[in-house]
Amino acid sequence: MTALEPISELKLEGITKRFPGVLACDGISLQVRRGEVLALVGENGAGKTTLMNIIMGLYRPDSGTIHVNGEEVHFHSPGDAYARGIGMVHQHFMLVPNMTVAENLALGLKELHHFMNLDIKGAAKRIREVSERYELPVNPDAYIWQLSVGEQQRVELVKTLCLGARLLILDEPTSALTPQETDDLIVRLQRMASELAIIFISHKLNEVKALSDRVSILRHGAVVFNGQTANHEPSELAALMTGHDVVLPRNEGSGVQGEALLSVQNLCVRGDRGNLVLDGLNLELRAGEVLGMAGVSGNGQREFADALAGLRPVESGQILFGGKDLANCTPREIIHAGMGYVPEDRQTEGIVPSFSVKDNLILKDFAEPRFSKMAFLRKKEIDSNAEALKERFDIRCPSTSTATGSLSGGNIQKVILAREISRGPKALVAVYPTRGIDMGAQEFIHEQLLARRREGIGILLISEELEEVMNLSDRIAVIYKGKILKVLPAVEATRERLGILMAGLADPDTPGDAQAEVPAGAAHE
Amino acid sequence: MNRNKILYSGAIILAVTLIAALLVALVLYSIGASPLATYKTILTGPLSDLFGVTEVLVRSVPLMLVALGIAISFRSGILNIGAEGQIQMGVIASTAMALAMPHAPKAILLPAALMAGALAGALWGGIAGWLKAKLQVNEILSTVMLNYIAAQVYTFMLRGPMLDPNELETGSGTPQSMRLPEMAFLDTLVPGTRIHMGLILALVAALLVWMLLWKTTLGYRMRTAGAGAKAARYAGIPVERYLIVAMLMAGGFAGLAGAVEVSGVHHRAIEGISSGYGFAGIVVALFGALHPGGIVPSAVFFGILLIGADMTQRSASVPANMVLVLQGVIILSIVSAQSFLRNPYAQERFFRWFARFSASARKAGKGAQS
Ligand SMILES: Nc1ncnc2c1ncn2[C@@H]1O[C@H](COP(=O)(O)OP(=O)(O)O)[C@@H](O)[C@H]1O
Numbered sequence A: 001m002t003a004l005e006p007i008s009e010l011k012l013e014g015i016t017k018r019f020p021g022v023l024a025c026d027g028i029s030l031q032v033r034r035g036e037v038l039a040l041v042g043e044n045g046a047g048k049t050t051l052m053n054i055i056m057g058l059y060r061p062d063s064g065t066i067h068v069n070g071e072e073v074h075f076h077s078p079g080d081a082y083a084r085g086i087g088m089v090h091q092h093f094m095l096v097p098n099m100t101v102a103e104n105l106a107l108g109l110k111e112l113h114h115f116m117n118l119d120i121k122g123a124a125k126r127i128r129e130v131s132e133r134y135e136l137p138v139n140p141d142a143y144i145w146q147l148s149v150g151e152q153q154r155v156e157l158v159k160t161l162c163l164g165a166r167l168l169i170l171d172e173p174t175s176a177l178t179p180q181e182t183d184d185l186i187v188r189l190q191r192m193a194s195e196l197a198i199i200f201i202s203h204k205l206n207e208v209k210a211l212s213d214r215v216s217i218l219r220h221g222a223v224v225f226n227g228q229t230a231n232h233e234p235s236e237l238a239a240l241m242t243g244h245d246v247v248l249p250r251n252e253g254s255g256v257q258g259e260a261l262l263s264v265q266n267l268c269v270r271g272d273r274g275n276l277v278l279d280g281l282n283l284e285l286r287a288g289e290v291l292g293m294a295g296v297s298g299n300g301q302r303e304f305a306d307a308l309a310g311l312r313p314v315e316s317g318q319i320l321f322g323g324k325d326l327a328n329c330t331p332r333e334i335i336h337a338g339m340g341y342v343p344e345d346r347q348t349e350g351i352v353p354s355f356s357v358k359d360n361l362i363l364k365d366f367a368e369p370r371f372s373k374m375a376f377l378r379k380k381e382i383d384s385n386a387e388a389l390k391e392r393f394d395i396r397c398p399s400t401s402t403a404t405g406s407l408s409g410g411n412i413q414k415v416i417l418a419r420e421i422s423r424g425p426k427a428l429v430a431v432y433p434t435r436g437i438d439m440g441a442q443e444f445i446h447e448q449l450l451a452r453r454r455e456g457i458g459i460l461l462i463s464e465e466l467e468e469v470m471n472l473s474d475r476i477a478v479i480y481k482g483k484i485l486k487v488l489p490a491v492e493a494t495r496e497r498l499g500i501l502m503a504g505l506a507d508p509d510t511p512g513d514a515q516a517e518v519p520a521g522a523a524h525e
Numbered sequence B: 001m002n003r004n005k006i007l008y009s010g011a012i013i014l015a016v017t018l019i020a021a022l023l024v025a026l027v028l029y030s031i032g033a034s035p036l037a038t039y040k041t042i043l044t045g046p047l048s049d050l051f052g053v054t055e056v057l058v059r060s061v062p063l064m065l066v067a068l069g070i071a072i073s074f075r076s077g078i079l080n081i082g083a084e085g086q087i088q089m090g091v092i093a094s095t096a097m098a099l100a101m102p103h104a105p106k107a108i109l110l111p112a113a114l115m116a117g118a119l120a121g122a123l124w125g126g127i128a129g130w131l132k133a134k135l136q137v138n139e140i141l142s143t144v145m146l147n148y149i150a151a152q153v154y155t156f157m158l159r160g161p162m163l164d165p166n167e168l169e170t171g172s173g174t175p176q177s178m179r180l181p182e183m184a185f186l187d188t189l190v191p192g193t194r195i196h197m198g199l200i201l202a203l204v205a206a207l208l209v210w211m212l213l214w215k216t217t218l219g220y221r222m223r224t225a226g227a228g229a230k231a232a233r234y235a236g237i238p239v240e241r242y243l244i245v246a247m248l249m250a251g252g253f254a255g256l257a258g259a260v261e262v263s264g265v266h267h268r269a270i271e272g273i274s275s276g277y278g279f280a281g282i283v284v285a286l287f288g289a290l291h292p293g294g295i296v297p298s299a300v301f302f303g304i305l306l307i308g309a310d311m312t313q314r315s316a317s318v319p320a321n322m323v324l325v326l327q328g329v330i331i332l333s334i335v336s337a338q339s340f341l342r343n344p345y346a347q348e349r350f351f352r353w354f355a356r357f358s359a360s361a362r363k364a365g366k367g368a369q370s
């Protein structure tokens, strides 16, 4: 699998690809050279993945040509692409979880397969060489399931390099990473860029700015812009990407904040390994406010959200909501109390992927008189409900009978949000609501959240994107090691101050805090 | 778009059937039989006269009932491999019920016997559901184990407590129960054949299962639990409860199949009464895409195979067990086909190929015209 000659240039010309009903790629021409990072940006469904799959030989273009080092090529499978030094890390990782890193590599390397015998040691050696050369630390003997998402991403990179790729295609590599992991990846890619060619797909423009030399923007399958990254502002790129000026909405303050809606007192909850992950957490959410919860992920956000949804037993403490203690209530009871919920993992927790859009829109209310009569579903009502919500929430799907799992992340999130908001909740818990979602959908979701706030709903926004938290919140609570370290008005928050708090350090603006882990009760206003 | 999907699925299913047939032809060839002649007998033999047709339908009744239950359980996310044992429990219970009230009128006795069978099957299936819901016991293990227990219980009952006293007297010792009172028989539909009211019952059941799964809130809950357990929990659906409900229903249908075999066909509990319907039902359900609308024709198809296999045994001296081979191969083919159906790259290749094929066919057609 050694390349004929190291790849120095990839050139696409007039690539067109039509799927039944969609023109996924519309005469796309692109070019990348060694030593260069090309950012490919575009909203969900713009055709980025399809184009990359064409390069890898997974799809065949209807027309257009691909040249490697000036010579026309026709790839029939990813193997052919790798033979010419082109490799791809897919959006969804392709690793076998119950195998080690080395075994995963050995699967793809034919030369390690000797009759009845697989050279795992050889694979491990290759991995060490590559990981040293490109400064991508991975342990060849670790099992994939033991690794964090960021580490798995690194394994994919190493695997691709071991297979001989010198032109790397990275399809939304940061969409599943935490901000910290993302920063780390960008730094590593910057270092690698001099020896390789990289096509970097993302819709986060700050990443594009940080990493790429050139940027190409795809909209509805066509290239609408090519340029040097350094010469263009993110706002300009965003407008080109979405086709209109993007102004992420901000919380304008004002607004009347009502009485306390949700009051969490001394909440203690155990994690999956049995340790106390939430250790006396106190928090208060008022009607008509957005309370942002900032923190490095893994500090108890997940467990807190689970406990609020009734899916994780509460060890001690109270969750007072409308005068009722919801601790250890069933999810059903909590839903009936008026709590809305946008879960972290939208694909498996927020929707049933194989169900149609209209069926997912009644996931919580199918038994209500509105949608059922004497245990029978009312099809007409369900249909008209779906049509109305599709319109109101701008859910882009071929029809409301489409399987929800086949929609893009942004549209799945709109389905969830439509369901939760149309139920008329008193409070809404949104966990990482825009993770991995493109700008257009993000803008829409933010607008929706702020509109609900104006209607008097209390919104708890759990997020790790500081930008998002600062834009939307009235107050910001910083979570650290299962406690709320500090709650501050959003107007007083700066990136730096939040960053310091999230690291568990004393707040520089309140000299009284000598110690980081003050009792949560004291830190709470 | 949808038409294309259907075209694609249809082509895959056709290909699967052909590949399965080809593989079995290989086996047939290797045991010295003529594959063509065998297939001809299997597929045309059973349908060549009225009696054959009714026999096919007789076989399809238990297959349909079992497969409907399997569809309910698979759709609810629990893999019921235990229909065989559930059938046997149904046979015992319905026979016992019918024999316990020999003088009851038909309007009471027949429903009571059928209900008893369904109930016994439901309990037997419910055990596996309960074990899964409460103790996370893998349902494949538990249902298979329950099959063994049921088989032993069945043998014991037929040789012990339920053995026909006549058999002891005459000393022939065939392990079977007394003949049921006639008031417990399902009526014959066509005089002179064995086809009975159970067929109507099974068709009505198919309609009810379809309504249950797709028209009612209970069915919605069960399908949600099966298709997305996590999302179901977040939506407040107690998934564990519906696992148990699903197994009760699946077992109930299998038990009913057993009861129907007793009252409709054999009129007593005999050894080997189920003759593998519990396992064949799984194949029928999968082949029918876990949908009542697919299960009905699929059950008839497998009825043809079963009768056809009997015929080849007689005419072409091909062992009837070949049908088991065919079933196994079909299951393997379906499972592999499903991975194809889901693979977008394979789909794309198929359409590319199909487009080229139909274009050249059109060209050839034009050439022929001019
Ligand atoms: N296998 C396929 N069959 C039909 N349509 C597809 C297929 N793959 C992608 N598409 C459609 O092509 C368009 C581009 O998709 P994709 O390349 O995945 O976009 P991106 O990666 O930019 O989000 C979308 O409208 C998508 O629905």
Ligand SMILES: [Mg+2]
Residues within 6 Å of the ligand: A048, A049, A050, A091, A171
């Ligand atoms: Mg994509």
